[in-house]
Amino acid sequence: MASKIKSGASETTLSKSSPGSLRVPKLSRVMTRSEPNSPSPTQHSRLDRSSANSKPSTEKRSPKVPTPPEKTQTRAVKASESQPRLIQIKEDLRKANELIASLENEKAKTLEELKQLRKDAEEASEKLEEALKAHKKAEEDFEISKFEAVEAGIEAVQRKEEEMKKEIENVKKQHASEASSALLSATRELERVSQELAAANDAKSKVQSEAHDATKMAAIHAEKVEILSSELIRLKALLDSTREKETISNKEIASKLGAEIVVLKRELENARGFEAKVNELESVIERLKEELQSVKTAETYAQSSAEEWRNKAEELEEQLEEGEEVKRSALVSLVSMTKQLEESNGRLQDMESEVSDLKEKIRLLETVVARKKEDLEESEERLSVAEEELSKAEKVAVRLKNELETAKEEKSQALKKERDAAASSVQVLLEEKNKLLSEVERSREEEEKSKKAMESLASALHEVSCEARELRDLKLVMKATSEKYENMLEEARQEIDVLVNAVEQTKKEFESSVVDWETREAGLVSHVKKFDEEVSSMGKEMIRLGNLVKRTKEEADAAWKKESEMRDGLKEVEDEVVYLQETLREERAERLKLNEKMLDKETEFQSVVRENDLLRVKQEGSLKRIDELEEALAKKDRGEVSESEKEYDLLPNVVEFSEENGHRSGAEEKKDDSRVEVEFKMWESCEIEKKEAFHKGKEDPKEEVEDEREKTSPENLKERREEQVVNEEKEKKIKKKTLFGKVGNLLKKKGPPVNQR
Structure with missing residues (x-):
């Protein structure tokens, strides 16, 4: 075991x-x-x-x-x-x-x-x-637009200047025949106003362009x-x-x-x-x-x-x-x-x-x-x-x-x-x-x-x-x-x-x-x-x-x-x-002032235009009266010439009649003298008006010559001057002849009573 x-x-x-x-x-x-x-x-x-x-x-x-x-x-x-x-x-x-x-x-x-x-x-x-x-x-x-705006403004100004020049030329041509001192002053004022308007338009366009550009930039x-x-x-x-x-x-x-x-x-x-x-x-x-x-x-x-x-x-x-x-x-x-x-x-x-x-x-x-x-x-x-x-x-x-x-x-x-x-x-x-x-x-x-x-x-x-x-x-x-x-x-x-x-x-x-x-x-x-x-x-x-x-x-x-x-x-x-x-505010204030000035100038221009229209109407009326008076004078001249011939024919009869009937009344002689004096005064007033019209007509061609000098060459100016001088001499000779004839007629009319006296 x-x-x-x-x-x-x-x-x-x-x-x-x-x-x-x-x-x-x-x-x-x-x-x-x-x-x-x-x-x-x-x-x-x-x-x-x-x-x-x-x-x-x-x-x-x-x-x-x-x-x-x-x-x-x-x-x-x-x-x-x-x-x-x-x-x-x-x-x-x-x-x-x-x-x-x-x-x-x-x-x-x-x-x-x-x-x-x-x-x-x-x-x-x-x-x-x-x-x-x-x-x-x-x-x-902005620079391009500004440059274009400047160019456009320059072109617009040039166009306006050309239009104004054309209008002024037309006005000068229309008033060349009239040649009144009032129209001359009015044209000068118009030129001055046009220049001011052009300057104001330029400033206005510049200010507007600057304001527009400023608004765009803003x-x-x-x-x-x-x-x-x-x-x-x-x-x-x-x-x-x-x-x-x-x-x-x-x-x-x-x-x-x-x-x-x-x-x-x-x-x-x-x-x-x-x-x-x-x-x-x-x-x-x-x-x-x-x-x-x-x-x-x-x-x-x-x-x-x-x-x-x-x-x-x-x-x-x-x-x-x-x-x-x-x-x-x-x-x-x-x-x-x-x-x-x-x-x-x-x-x-x-x-x-x-x-x-x-x-x-x-x-x-x-x-x-x-x-x-x-x-x-x-x-x-x-x-x-x-x-x-x-x-x-x-x-x-x-x-x-x-x-x-x-x-x-x-x-x-x-x-x-x-x-x-x-x-x-x-x-x-x-x-x-x-x-x-x-x-x-x-x-x-x-x-x-x-x-x-x-x-x-x-x-x-x-x-x-x-x-x-x-x-x-x-x-x-x-x-x-x-x-x-x-x-x-x-x-x-x-x-x-x-x-x-x-x-x-x-x-x-x-x-x-x-x-x-x-x-x-x-x-x-x-x-x-x-x-x-x-x-x-x-x-x-x-x-x-x-x-x-x-x-x-x-x-x-x-x-x-x-x-x-x-x-x-x-x-x-x-x-x-x-x-x-x-x-900018100052410029705006200046722009407002310029606008006010522009409005004032426009009102002045309108008043000047109205005055010019009134002067034209008056001038037309005066010209019509002058034409009527010239026609009346021409008719009177024709009647007087016929009467003077008759008087020359009847001079021996009148002399005989005066010799025979030398017991004429002093009242009738006074009436005849007063009638002759009234007619002489009317003739003198007509002659004065003609002379004034003649001198005014002489001044208007001078102004036209000055305007044409600005527009034409010196060679054409010389030719036109010679033609104008020749025409003026012819007109002077014709007018002198007419005046001397009328004066002789009047002296003839007045000669018999003086001799009678």
Whole structure:
């Protein structure tokens, strides 16, 4: 029977000490101990030897106890302590992954926002270029239209002058025959008025063209102002939406962090509860130890075996103490690692806060740039009002635009550098993420191993409970019979062998676990070193970003200075614009005065025209009267000639009659004398009127000759002068003949009474 027991023990030891993974002996041990009801050769021997107490002997016979209860308890404690640490490590890894994902999302958002801002800046620059092109086109169109308007005004003035000249020539031709002094003065006044009207029309056309051009420019500038104001409103709405999105994202991140903090607090509470449970389990284990000690003290009849058991138990306790010290060192290392992880998390949070501060600074700089753009647009709008007179301000605006373009280029270069740095940091974070994922997979595998170990430990605890029951049964059996005591001694020896093997296996497992812990610690140390290196690299990047921020601040200060200069220039421009507005008001007032003068001149011209019409009517009436008088004089001349002939014929008769009848009355003679005197006065008045008409007719050809001198060549003028001189001499001779004839007739008429007297 002893040989059978030894062979079974050797088989169990061989099955437990087979080479391979640590999982195999545990499984074999569980499989060998999972069948308590299966009969063994020791149980058969017990049935043969003791027939009376067969049931308790069968219940007692369980030589499958490979490990002592203390070791199983220590393993359970190790597993129970390792699980919350693994859970904490997993949670830390999950938090790190979430932080990495949030950082990546924030970087993606910032990149998208930067892209959108670039697009907006490009659109604004394109719109500025389009506005400048439109402004240039408007200037060219304005110059062309102004030139065309000037040409059209000149042509209109020339046409008006030609029409006025034609009208004046027609008036001169119409009044050449009349040749009155009133008409001459009227024509002179008309010429003067026409000249004033032409000058007034020129000024009016110029003022109207300038006013029309000014209204066009004002309408164009108003449209530009409306377009730019709409664009500014749209950009402000975009900035407000981006700010709202940023605030919402910050609030969401804060809420997420608060939820994570609450979850961590709950997990800490759970860990504390788990620690309380572990303490309870330790108290239970201590109770079990006390029970074992009581069992050992009760076994006084087996002092030798008890002493051996005690020695072995002391050795195992020393080993357990060593294991506990190792565990404590591992706990200390884990605590240090957790502290380092917390410090690294704090550094990450600090880095995130610094990155957020940098983002805010970048946003502020972008807002400053946007304000500068708005100020530049306003300055361009104001400069466009007085571009012709403010070429210097345009040069300054062009210089500022060039500087803004350089600033934009520098900003784009800085953004490219930041993008490259962000891309490199993202790659590093992705590599770290992959490493962390691999570590998580390893921890999962280790967790599975620990779960299997826990299952084996549970089975071992079950076996320990069974062994306790068997020990109680053994006490009864040892008291009952000495044979059972011998069998128990043999079983104890076999169990001692098994325990020795189990102790060796536990030593090996402990060494392997120590190696694993050392490798993990080395990996964690390397990871921490890498993390520190990354943190240092991030610190360097932060320093570089700080330098960039300083540079941008300096550039912003320079831009502010330039902006102040621009504002001073704009103030000067505004002053000049105010001056121009005052001049425009003065010109408008002058234009109103000119319009009033024009109205006055038009009224004067109309009055002059009316006077001319009245003078024409009067002249026509006077001419008609002169014609009637000339006809009457001609008739009278004809009648007088006939009467004078008759008188000449009747002279001798009259003389005779007077001689014969010389007693004529004085009254009749007086009547005849008065009649002759009246006729002589009428003749003199007619002659005076004829002379005046003749002189006026002589003056009118002179004026016509003067007008023709202005229009004809000197050769034609000489010929016309000779013809006019010849005609005037002929007319003078004819008129002299007529006058002398009439005077002779009158003298003939008056001659007889004088002779009579």
